[in-house]
Amino acid sequence: MNTSDGWRPRRVPEVRGRASAPRTPIDYAKVGRSSVRRRARGMTHSEAVAGLEEAKQQAHLDRRDESAADDGGRRAAELAEWQRIVQLLAATGGPYDPAADVVVQEELAEDRRREEADRAEELARLGGAGQLDRSVPSRAGDEAARDLLEENRDYRAAKVDAWLARSLADQSGHYADPATRAAAVGSLPVPVRARAALLVALARTGAPIDGDLEFVGRLAQADPAATNALAAWLETAAAVKGGTA
Secondary structure, rough: OOOOOOOOOOOOOOOOOOOOOOOOOOOOHHHHHHHHHHOOOOHHHHHHHHHHHHHHHHHHHHOHHHHHEEEEEEEHHHHHHHHHHHHHHHHHHOOOHHOOOHHHHHHHHHHHHHHHHHEEEEEEEEHHHHOOOOOOOOOOOOHHHHHHHHOOOOOOEEEEEEEHHHHHHHHHHHOOOHHHHHHHHOOOOHHHHHHHHHHHHHOOOOOOOOOOOOOHHHHHHOOOHHHHHHHHHHHHHHHHHOOOO
């Protein structure tokens, strides 16, 4: 059985770039753990033991290679992960399934929280700089990032709300997907959805809706139900005018 994914350790290159555009450093240990989990998927305990032995042999060979000395901690992380999976399967027997691995799921949850925090910071920065407009596409997870800003009482959450409402009304970004728009009922606050509904209704009347239209946001925030009622009335009026009602 060959558990290798073809990776050969090499000296980790120094990241060079402009100081104004820092890059997130690669977590080689995390890459190594993920690689082991992919290879171990479906393995029984005995197969995982064989995988661990092969990894140990490869690590021994790599120690003779000076160029492999600095691998960012990947090889050590791989060995530790093989050992952990072997211990786990000693109790369960297998097959190994990352989806049922508590350690893996906790790491994934932490990754999601970190991504949400990073996205919230990005949206807040753009909103504060007046750059959160149609040129910035919405994407999956933006609702959670928006909730995080509100929980932190960040004043820029209002800018993000306006941007999300516009994206929902335009059916742009990830809201181009009908299923995502339907899911917005449970993932976006009522005022944001009401704001989007009124923007759509105004557009169907032929009224220009370019620009901020701050009054739409104020109406939706003050009385979402009345805003939705106004949107429905405008939709009906536009349909009658167009001869479709």
